[in-house]
Amino acid sequence: MPTLRTPLCDLLDIEVPILQAGMGLIAYADLAAAAANAGGLGCLGGIDMSVAEVDSNIRRFRELSDRPLALDLGFPQNAPSARADVVLPDPLPQPIRQLRAELEEMGIPVEDNVPDQAISRDDNLEKLDLALDQGVEVIVCGLGTPVEVVEKCHRRGATVMSIVGTSRAARKVIDNGTDVVIIQGTEGGGHSGEVGTLVLLAEVLDFATVPVVAAGGIATGAQVAGALVAGADGAWIGTRFIATAEAGCQQVYKEAVVDAGPNSTLRTPRFDGLHVRQLRNRFTDVWDGHEDEMQPYPVQRMITIPIRDAAAKNSVASHMNLAAGQAVGLINDLPSAGDIVRRLTEEAVAALWNSTKRIQFSD
Numbered sequence: 001m002p003t004l005r006t007p008l009c010d011l012l013d014i015e016v017p018i019l020q021a022g023m024g025l026i027a028y029a030d031l032a033a034a035a036a037n038a039g040g041l042g043c044l045g046g047i048d049m050s051v052a053e054v055d056s057n058i059r060r061f062r063e064l065s066d067r068p069l070a071l072d073l074g075f076p077q078n079a080p081s082a083r084a085d086v087v088l089p090d091p092l093p094q095p096i097r098q099l100r101a102e103l104e105e106m107g108i109p110v111e112d113n114v115p116d117q118a119i120s121r122d123d124n125l126e127k128l129d130l131a132l133d134q135g136v137e138v139i140v141c142g143l144g145t146p147v148e149v150v151e152k153c154h155r156r157g158a159t160v161m162s163i164v165g166t167s168r169a170a171r172k173v174i175d176n177g178t179d180v181v182i183i184q185g186t187e188g189g190g191h192s193g194e195v196g197t198l199v200l201l202a203e204v205l206d207f208a209t210v211p212v213v214a215a216g217g218i219a220t221g222a223q224v225a226g227a228l229v230a231g232a233d234g235a236w237i238g239t240r241f242i243a244t245a246e247a248g249c250q251q252v253y254k255e256a257v258v259d260a261g262p263n264s265t266l267r268t269p270r271f272d273g274l275h276v277r278q279l280r281n282r283f284t285d286v287w288d289g290h291e292d293e294m295q296p297y298p299v300q301r302m303i304t305i306p307i308r309d310a311a312a313k314n315s316v317a318s319h320m321n322l323a324a325g326q327a328v329g330l331i332n333d334l335p336s337a338g339d340i341v342r343r344l345t346e347e348a349v350a351a352l353w354n355s356t357k358r359i360q361f362s363d
């Protein structure tokens with residue numbers, strides 16, 4: 001395999017600056033180990049996992065790989081301390097009742113037991129302690145980077161990476177002591193801001209005192225090369241890794257990503273009250289004309305999770321929450337995650353060499 005290294009590779013002890021994003025309900029140990037064993041960074045999507053699942057995934061990763069491991073957790077400012085603290089609207093918004101009725105018509109029961117880990121801050125703090133006890137090398141803060149979390153990680157020898165969607169948030173996480181800023185542009189899947197990846201990258205590079213990683217819309221090696229030339233130290237990639245053999249989601253989800261075109265996504269608070277980029281489907285479209293019934297975070301999350309989970313359990317793609325970024329338009333196959341890391345590396349190196357042949361410049 002060709003060589004592609006940046007200073008970030010030394011910081012994280014990885015071979016190539018390709019970081020597999022921690023994605024809830026997708027990034028389990030098999031995916032993280034496949035990305036890590038191919039030389040990238042493997043990351044568990046810990047936000048939607050229970051404490052026990054985090055434990056078993058760390059253990060499985062250690063069986064499959066001797067590479068460093070990252071764990072993604074969420075500490076949003078307005079997360080409730082526990083699920084029981086959230087008061088749900090009564091009656092539920094009309095679109096929720098409609099989706100439930102549609103699933104029930106298909107013979108799919110919708111159960112109301114939203115798991116604690118999907119929502120509570122205390123749960124995420126418990127997962128953090130567990131991960132640090134088990135020597136997880138990198139903690140990724142997905143939504144907010146409290147200074148206490150950074151200090152605890154540093155005391156225990158872990159590196160902290162923070163995902164941000166605005167330059168203001170980037171300043172804040174740097175002030176709070178993060179080691180690496182991941183800027184996620186609006187193109188990206190999952191929670192995203194309004195500014196595009198290349199613009200946000202340039203904004204943050206202007207003041208950043210720590211390495212900056214680019215995320216959002218990256219699914220080819222030429223894009224990885226472009227991000228590195230633009231000043232990023234690496235690429236944090238989510239959507240491309242959904243369509244892989246090791247991704248822990250349903251086959252219908254993987255196929256939806258392969259089938260989708262660049263205009264198939266929508267950035268909307270319809271899943272959890274925060275802006276999430278996802279594939280447009282019945283789960284999103286049922287809110288058309290009912291936007292005023294949408295609830296703030298975390299209430300919207302609590303009322304949509306039973307539908308998302310019932311649909312996912314039965315592989316009903318129309319009623320699932322299919323988070324994915326605009327890069328879906330670039331994805332046409334379902335290889336292994338290791339092949340993706342190797343392919344992106346080879347393509348990035350080729351793009352860098354070719355650029356010196358194609359573009360004439362001198363100083």
Ligand SMILES: Cc1cc2nc3c(=O)[nH]c(=O)nc-3n(C[C@H](O)[C@H](O)[C@H](O)COP(=O)(O)O)c2cc1C
Pocket residue numbers: 021022023024026045046047048072141142143163184187188189190191215216217218236237238239240242322323324325326327
């Ligand atoms: C299906 C999906 C689930 C995601 N879940 C999480 C998550 O649980 N925590 C998190 O910090 N980021 C999450 N993200 C965002 C990713 O970490 C990453 O920033 C994003 O995927 C990058 O953009 P891309 O999808 O265009 O590669 C998710 C993204 C996707 C596509």
